[in-house]
Amino acid sequence: MRRRRQMLALAAVVAAVAVLVWRIDQPTSRPHVPGVASTYAPRDASPVRETPVESRRRYTVSRAAVPILMYHVIAPPFATSPYPGLYVPPGEFAAQMRALAGAGFHAVRLDRVWAAWHGEATLPAKPVVLTFDNGYRTQETEALPVLRRLGWVGVENLQLTGLPPQQGGLSRRQVRALLEAGWELDTQGYNHADLNSLDAQQLHFQIADTRRTLRRRYHAPVRWFCYPSGHYDAAVIAAVRAAGFVGSTTVVPGWARRGDDPFRLPRLRVLGGTTPAQLLAQIADSRDAPPPPVTYPAG
Numbered sequence: 341m342r343r344r345r346q347m348l349a350l351a352a353v354v355a356a357v358a359v360l361v362w363r364i365d366q367p368t369s370r371p372h373v374p375g376v377a378s379t380y381a382p383r384d385a386s387p388v389r390e391t392p393v394e395s396r397r398r399y400t401v402s403r404a405a406v407p408i409l410m411y412h413v414i415a416p417p418f419a420t421s422p423y424p425g426l427y428v429p430p431g432e433f434a435a436q437m438r439a440l441a442g443a444g445f446h447a448v449r450l451d452r453v454w455a456a457w458h459g460e461a462t463l464p465a466k467p468v469v470l471t472f473d474n475g476y477r478t479q480e481t482e483a484l485p486v487l488r489r490l491g492w493v494g495v496e497n498l499q500l501t502g503l504p505p506q507q508g509g510l511s512r513r514q515v516r517a518l519l520e521a522g523w524e525l526d527t528q529g530y531n532h533a534d535l536n537s538l539d540a541q542q543l544h545f546q547i548a549d550t551r552r553t554l555r556r557r558y559h560a561p562v563r564w565f566c567y568p569s570g571h572y573d574a575a576v577i578a579a580v581r582a583a584g585f586v587g588s589t590t591v592v593p594g595w596a597r598r599g600d601d602p603f604r605l606p607r608l609r610v611l612g613g614t615t616p617a618q619l620l621a622q623i624a625d626s627r628d629a630p631p632p633p634v635t636y637p638a639g
Contacts, residue, residue: 405596406468406595407468407469407623408589408596408606410607411428412426412428413478414481416612425611425612428614433482436614443620447467447469447490448463450495451586453467454587457598469495470483470494471526472495472497474503475498475503475515477511479510480510480514480515480517484521487521493522493523493524494523496523497527499530499532500531500554519558526565526566527554533546535576536635540579544583548579548583551565564585564589565580570590570637572603573636574635577603577604580603590606593607594627594629604633606629610622
């Protein structure tokens with residue numbers, strides 16, 4: 341009898357764990373009906389918890405348009421850099437952040453923007469979102485200290501198989517350090533593939549499976565997708581939506597607005613050699629840019 345009771349108790353524990361794992365793995369959004377716009381907020385997108393930095397600020401705006409900036413490596417380019425424009429030296433980055441602060445901007449997470457657009461949070465008078473792509477180590481070693489001094493947070497768009505630490509990639513410890521500092525964790529998928537060229541099964545692996553792995557590994561919601569190289573089409577958007585993401589960011593310049601398609605939010609790429617004045621002008625000049633196209637690249 342005693343052994344039977346022990347076996348029943350063990351079975352109950354196993355069943356409870358199975359239910360918990362099943363819940364974690366479920367998509368966080370309702371299924372999309374083709375031709376019907378998505379206006380709901382997924383379950384895990386609301387409410388958005390304030391970081392300690394955010395809780396100290398007195399925000400008042402709820403539906404502001406927001407520029408989303410895009411950074412990559414916070415370091416000088418080396419002689420054989422394949423894309424030297426994606427390297428922003430630390431001093432240059434710090435000067436840009438000081439210029440943004442001096443112009444009245446305050447950096448917030450994309451999650452907070454979404455919550456504010458849906459009446460569940462507020463924003464500073466001039467919000468800006470700072471995104472960092474591909475998971476470079478300097479995003480933690482160089483960008484994090486600069487933003488911490490300003491009381492700001494960033495958004496890490498992490499590839500699941502990014503650069504290994506010995507080649508300049510973020511370690512898991514560094515990703516956790518960003519999260520502990522209040523940063524948001526989002527993703528570009530498994531390995532920066534050209535999503536427009538993949539079939540449905542491959543898209544599911546790149547998008548849904550990657551999100552599930554990151555959520556388990558870092559205990560973060562991972563609500564936003566970032567299209568690798570900005571490439572997307574209707575099939576890619578459908579796969580991102582089906583995976584439970586709130587929306588996606590592109591590489592098409594412009595400001596993000598509440599009425600935009602959340603799966604085609606514009607961003608502004610910041611290249612090396614951009615002075616603080618040029619950055620402020622780039623932000624101002626892009627405010628009235630048209631929304632991103634239905635497919636990128638077109639054709």
